[in-house]
Amino acid sequence: MSTNPVSIKTTPTFNTSAPNRLPNFSAGPATIPTAVLSRAQEELLDWQGSGMSVMEVSHRSKEYLAITEKAEAKLRSLIEIPDNYKVLFLQGGASLQFSAIPLNLLNGGRADYLTTGTWSDKAIKEAKRYANLGLGEINMVATGKDSNFTDVPAQSDWNLSDDAAYFHYCANETIHGLQIFELPQVNVPLIVDMSSSILSQSINVSKFGMIYAGAQKNIGPAGLVIVVVREDLLGRASEWCPLLLNYKHQAEKESMSNTPATYSWYLAGLVFDWIEEQGGVAALGKINQQKADLLYKTIDDSSFYSNPVATQYRSIMNVPFTLADSSLDKVFLEESAAAGLMNLKGHRDVGGMRASIYNAVPLEWVQQLVDFMIAFEKKYG
CATH class of the missing domain: 3.90.1150.10 (Aspartate Aminotransferase, domain 1)
Structure with missing residues (x-):
């Protein structure tokens, strides 16, 4: 085993001669770049010459912290995240954010939700559970259910609130194959589920109050969710909000209030490197x-x-x-x-x-x- 400090590679060179695999069209967990899997395989038993797997390294060690810092920096670069946004690498998948969002942002107010498919429908149903407990009010501005979620109601027909705490929608519905390309025109913080579309096209992060995405589509393996949240939205959480779901707390703890999904985080970093090598x-x-x-x-x-x-x-x-x-x-x-x-x-x-x-x-x-x-x-x- 090497006794020297681990040096994190800043520009990985992926194995371009990796073996071919069967075409995999799974909706999620989805295929991961072959070159990334080959790189992870090479490092599985001996990560960066440490004599250990990255799964066995303390998440608070300087070696692992170098992984997390590099992954965040690379993601910020790939989608040009402004400095006044926090990037959180959390657990529980995007579905847990259906609870975290109203617990962090509703705070006795009213929130608008657009329903365009299964996932946005799940989000509003979860938010209504907290509204029923007296934490605020949830307003469904429109639903595409009448079209079997094959179309989106015209925004001129939406029942928007005048003073919503936030507007929530799902950018891409994986089950129905429906994607919203144009941003909803609202004057409140936009909260968007980008689980199945993040990193697939260029976006303007500054147009959103918060972006969240489960990893198992375009980021890496299941078990990780990324939250990109504007700083002015921190500190609004209900007293009912568990610490592990509190964005301000997780930002202060740099996503390490508890042991994170270390291997998923490591693989996400490799995927970010791979995206950069594809041209961004x-x-x-x-x-x-x-x-x-x-x-x-x-x-x-x-x-x-x-x-x-x-x-x-x-x-x-x-x-x-x-x-x-x-x-x-x-x-x-x-x-x-x-x-x-x-x-x-x-x-x-x-x-x-x-x-x-x-x-x-x-x-x-x-x-x-x-x-x-x-x-x-x-x-x-």
Whole structure:
């Protein structure tokens, strides 16, 4: 074992000769860049020459703190987070933030929620639990339920509050494949769930009061959630708010009020490095649009496949589609799996198929899927 202090590499060189893997279109936990997994594999038993796995290093050691500081700095650089925002690396996934948000920000006031799918619906239901306890009031400004969450009600029809403490929405609904690209025009802090869209396109962080995202789509493995919160929103928590959910407390403790998800944090840092080496978020955004355009064109050019989402709200991360003959669903899944195309089954709530094409899904995988879809249509259409 090395007795020398661990030196953290600042510019990792990923193994570009890593073995190929089967195309994985899982909605989450989702595929992680092969190069990142190869790098983690290389370091699994002997991290940075320490003779230990990174999972075995104290989260309060100077060596591990170097990992956390570098990961935060890299994320700040990738999406240009202003200095007046805190970045928190927390646990519990994005779903725990459905509770943390009203506990931190409602504070006896009124909050507006837009419902555009399963995840935003879960968020408002959780917030209403706290409103029912007297912590404030929750107002649903609009819902896309009447369209089966394939469209978003026009903002002119929203029932907005005059003095809301915040406005909450989900940028990308993974189950229904609906994405909101234009920011809601409101004069209160925007709180957004970006679990399945963060780092996929350039964003202006300063337009938001808070961004939160579960890691298991574009950031790394499950077990970690990232919160980017403007400093003026700290210190508003209800006395009912547990310390581990209190943003001000976690900011003061630098996300280490308790033992964090150390390995997930480490892998997130590697993913941030990988994104930088791909040319950054803007470069990945162009590739993501190419992938989505290719898949949607295949669907739209066919009478065999269809996508129900209004064109302007079609997600570039999650593409659900159905077959004209649903009796062929099982055959499609069996033959696609035999062809090495994994995890294409749609969510149980909507059925059909779904291809999730996050950052780590290369264009070649989408081309393989398209080739299969065309061949399948010729065979059974």
